Amino acid sequence: MNGAASEFLNVRETAKRLAVHENTVRAYAKQGLLPDARVPGTSFYRFRASDVEGLRAQRGAPAVSLAAERRTASPEYASASQLALWPQTNAREAQDRLPELVRRLLFETPGAGQISIRTGDGVALAGKDGVATLERQTQLLPVGTIWFEFGTDKDSKRKATKDYDGRKGEASQDVTFVFVTVRRWQGKDTWAAERRAEQLFKDVLVLDADDLEAWLQVAPAAHLWISETLGLRPRDALTLETWWDRSSAATEPALPLKLFIAGRAKEAQRLRSLLDEEPRVTSIQTEWVDDALGFLHASLARDDDNSNEPGTVTIVRSTGVWDRMVALPGPGILVPDFDNADVARALASGRHVVAIVDSGSAVRRSVDIHLPRVGRNEAAEAFRAGDVEWHQADRLAVLARRSMPALVRRLSRSPRVQQPTWSRPPLADTLAALMLASRWTDLPEDLHVLSELAAIPSVDLQRAIADASRGSDPAIRSVRNVFVFTSLEEAFLEFGNRVSSELASRWAQIATSVLLDPSPYEGLSSHERIAARMKGQRRTYSPALRRGIAESLALAGAIESIPGGTNHASSVAERVVRDVLRQVTAGSKGHTWGAIADVLPLLAEAAPDTFLSALEDDLATSEPTVGRLFQAIDEPLALGPSGQQHHLLWALEVLCWSPDHLVRATQILTELCRYDLPKNSGNNPLASMSTVLCGWIQNTGADLATRLQALDACRIVSETTGWALLKALWPDSNAWVSPPNEPRYQLWKPPATGCRTANGSLSRRASSTEHSHGSWQIAPPCHGLWKRCPRLARTKRIGSSSSSRTRHRAATWMKTCDWPCSNRSERPQRGTSVCRTQTGRCRRSDAPAYTNWPNCSNLLMTSAGSHISSIGTPTCRVQT
Numbered sequence: 001m002n003g004a005a006s007e008f009l010n011v012r013e014t015a016k017r018l019a020v021h022e023n024t025v026r027a028y029a030k031q032g033l034l035p036d037a038r039v040p041g042t043s044f045y046r047f048r049a050s051d052v053e054g055l056r057a058q059r060g061a062p063a064v065s066l067a068a069e070r071r072t073a074s075p076e077y078a079s080a081s082q083l084a085l086w087p088q089t090n091a092r093e094a095q096d097r098l099p100e101l102v103r104r105l106l107f108e109t110p111g112a113g114q115i116s117i118r119t120g121d122g123v124a125l126a127g128k129d130g131v132a133t134l135e136r137q138t139q140l141l142p143v144g145t146i147w148f149e150f151g152t153d154k155d156s157k158r159k160a161t162k163d164y165d166g167r168k169g170e171a172s173q174d175v176t177f178v179f180v181t182v183r184r185w186q187g188k189d190t191w192a193a194e195r196r197a198e199q200l201f202k203d204v205l206v207l208d209a210d211d212l213e214a215w216l217q218v219a220p221a222a223h224l225w226i227s228e229t230l231g232l233r234p235r236d237a238l239t240l241e242t243w244w245d246r247s248s249a250a251t252e253p254a255l256p257l258k259l260f261i262a263g264r265a266k267e268a269q270r271l272r273s274l275l276d277e278e279p280r281v282t283s284i285q286t287e288w289v290d291d292a293l294g295f296l297h298a299s300l301a302r303d304d305d306n307s308n309e310p311g312t313v314t315i316v317r318s319t320g321v322w323d324r325m326v327a328l329p330g331p332g333i334l335v336p337d338f339d340n341a342d343v344a345r346a347l348a349s350g351r352h353v354v355a356i357v358d359s360g361s362a363v364r365r366s367v368d369i370h371l372p373r374v375g376r377n378e379a380a381e382a383f384r385a386g387d388v389e390w391h392q393a394d395r396l397a398v399l400a401r402r403s404m405p406a407l408v409r410r411l412s413r414s415p416r417v418q419q420p421t422w423s424r425p426p427l428a429d430t431l432a433a434l435m436l437a438s439r440w441t442d443l444p445e446d447l448h449v450l451s452e453l454a455a456i457p458s459v460d461l462q463r464a465i466a467d468a469s470r471g472s473d474p475a476i477r478s479v480r481n482v483f484v485f486t487s488l489e490e491a492f493l494e495f496g497n498r499v500s501s502e503l504a505s506r507w508a509q510i511a512t513s514v515l516l517d518p519s520p521y522e523g524l525s526s527h528e529r530i531a532a533r534m535k536g537q538r539r540t541y542s543p544a545l546r547r548g549i550a551e552s553l554a555l556a557g558a559i560e561s562i563p564g565g566t567n568h569a570s571s572v573a574e575r576v577v578r579d580v581l582r583q584v585t586a587g588s589k590g591h592t593w594g595a596i597a598d599v600l601p602l603l604a605e606a607a608p609d610t611f612l613s614a615l616e617d618d619l620a621t622s623e624p625t626v627g628r629l630f631q632a633i634d635e636p637l638a639l640g641p642s643g644q645q646h647h648l649l650w651a652l653e654v655l656c657w658s659p660d661h662l663v664r665a666t667q668i669l670t671e672l673c674r675y676d677l678p679k680n681s682g683n684n685p686l687a688s689m690s691t692v693l694c695g696w697i698q699n700t701g702a703d704l705a706t707r708l709q710a711l712d713a714c715r716i717v718s719e720t721t722g723w724a725l726l727k728a729l730w731p732d733s734n735a736w737v738s739p740p741n742e743p744r745y746q747l748w749k750p751p752a753t754g755c756r757t758a759n760g761s762l763s764r765r766a767s768s769t770e771h772s773h774g775s776w777q778i779a780p781p782c783h784g785l786w787k788r789c790p791r792l793a794r795t796k797r798i799g800s801s802s803s804s805r806t807r808h809r810a811a812t813w814m815k816t817c818d819w820p821c822s823n824r825s826e827r828p829q830r831g832t833s834v835c836r837t838q839t840g841r842c843r844r845s846d847a848p849a850y851t852n853w854p855n856c857s858n859l860l861m862t863s864a865g866s867h868i869s870s871i872g873t874p875t876c877r878v879q880t
Helices: 011-018 022-030 049-059 066-073 080-089 091-107 120-124 156-170 188-197 209-217 220-229 240-249 257-261 265-275 289-300 319-326 343-348 376-385 390-402 404-411 427-434 444-454 458-468 488-498 501-515 526-534 543-558 568-586 593-606 608-619 625-630 645-656 662-672 685-692 704-717 719-728 759-776 790-798 800-814
Strands: 112-117 130-134 144-151 175-181 203-207 237-239 281-285 313-316 333-336 352-357 476-479 482-485
Touching: 011 022, 011 049, 022 209, 080 091, 080 209, 091 112, 091 130, 091 144, 091 209, 091 220, 144 156, 156 175, 156 188, 188 203, 203 209, 209 220, 220 237, 220 240, 220 313, 220 319, 237 240, 240 289, 240 313, 257 265, 257 289, 257 376, 265 281, 265 289, 281 289, 289 313, 289 352, 289 404, 313 319, 319 333, 319 343, 343 352, 376 390, 390 404, 404 488, 427 444, 427 458, 427 488, 427 501, 444 458, 444 501, 444 543, 488 543, 501 543, 501 568, 501 593, 543 568, 543 593, 568 593, 568 608, 568 625, 593 608, 593 625, 593 645, 608 625, 608 645, 608 662, 625 645, 645 662, 645 685, 662 685, 662 704, 685 704, 685 719, 704 719
Parallel strands: 144 175, 175 203, 281 352, 313 333, 333 352
Antiparallel strands: 112 130, 130 144, 237 313, 476 482
């Protein structure tokens, strides 16, 4: 045996040679990394120089000092000095987080168990601050049961004495009392010795900032966590909690954690099962790395606070930090974010490794978990749980399912986001043309149209589509054999300036041709329709392409022109809508409203003024062509409406969201009330107006004055419809409404819609409605109806002042009743003039005569909370 091999070193000499703290050397000895060669019967460590040199060679070149060692892994790891300053910079945080720090340290301590430590607001509760049990001794703590007390006060001695005195009554010789403070306490050993002399506990210890730093040196995950908590940014390492906090805060609204396990319950359970086994490598295949990280965090999160077990997951981004993390044994999960990580050492240290394989990585072995795209319904519920509006949540869920990176860019708080790779040449010009079609199928006719639109051969077109569908952030998805842009809005933002005048001209011509593509079933009977379907007859272009072009037109019409630039797309939208509606209203080449009924809401959104003008001009003719939409369709197999008018009503409901178009849309809806509705017609114009103008819920972006103008416009067009609408808007505690159709791209819908109107607004609405009653000088069907109609009587719930004004106004209406009455045997109400039933009139002697009033049945009240809304044979009935 040579001299080097027989040389022995004590703890201090070993620490200098390894360039580590003395407590770290003791930890190496406890954990078996450095064989202990001390003389039997002594308590002083000694080590063979050969073993020390072997460990130094294994760890790499020695650092100059402890601080230099920390800089090797990261320039910003928490030190004792920073811990001591913590209560001065953020006293509340230090008080809340110190117990959590100790809990994380215990979780990384081999042999520690039965850990129960209160954190956060729990530190204010009575009782012990923490309890743990150690199966074997560590560098700082003894074997057995330990009671912890924590303090961050400036006077550590006073706080320690108070906590110690509070535990005297429960003292036991089987328990070690440990007081922990983040401050430096010079007299801690003297205080502990004095308390130890009382022999109430097995032992009494004090851990201050320097002891915590030594403990952190052998608990890398806790060291990383406290460094991040203190505002430091350790290089090439990140806890999963910090990653999630930063990622979720980068979007508005914040991404819900449950979004990442939406529709992935089986995969989450599989992951938890694998991580409950012995340390192993668990691989997750995904399209986007951040999606897998969110899935990992959500799968391991506890239901109570959406946080993981202390020190569970650490993301490592360099070999140096990886080697430091796995140098000492301990629990935890490591996620390598670099190539060729030494997973063998990580497994040997007792840690799990989660390897994320994205679409750009090569797979050399079978993966454990294939991460599917999120489920649409579950994702929508996750957004709604975060107070996202119903329809917006559904749209965000669709986008999340198509592309998570596109969702993050869509919701980013920062106006500057990284451009997707597909927005750059050589794909950019082709995708700029394809976005004008939005969606399509692989039918030859669809591909031929796209080839003409992009002005490239069909082979090059299909190659570009395939390239845009690859990668972790694709521009195009194939959903049920339909190609769609993952985010059409983002595509318009990226490629809007690439729509040249030549491309816009081609788009206008192709869009008009596709939208006017005639239906082969137009004018056929039910049997002929069935026969045509069986023969495979269809439109030239797919429904997906038709809707896709209409969606692009709607979005183009909603995007404002760039200052100083020309919005070719917006001008095309108006031109296409004008040309399509002109040919439909003219009936040229057999074009009909039924052929474009399915895209009417999108065309209305694309060019609102053009759409309304076309309808107004058509309704002003002697035989409006739009009336054909109200004709019944001979379709015995249809389960829904038997007509096509609902498409037009949905289009007008969309326009009613806009304050600028509400009045005109209401006038057109009033004109449409002239048409008889087919069987099972579904919606009707009057119902659309009553839903939009409803007083107790906001279903339009217009203010109260504009809504009252729409109400007056309805009366001007038709007094019969006006009174029916006014009656439908009367307050009713049993009333309910279905939300009107909403704009897809236009920002007409105010953010607070869908909520019940405040009492003050409702009272103002009721008062304004009273004013409309009085100014119209329209009377209910029979004198005395106010007192006998339970529905009118319930208006007292609106407010006493409003109710009195309503009764006064109603009394005025009753004086002008000149309605046809078929109930000739009706007895007059006591205290009123005689009802002249012989002449078929209900009329006061002092009331002037009026003619051409609405039919009486519009206001008949059959019971509390219900009424007859049909317009039929004049009838007059007073409830008794």
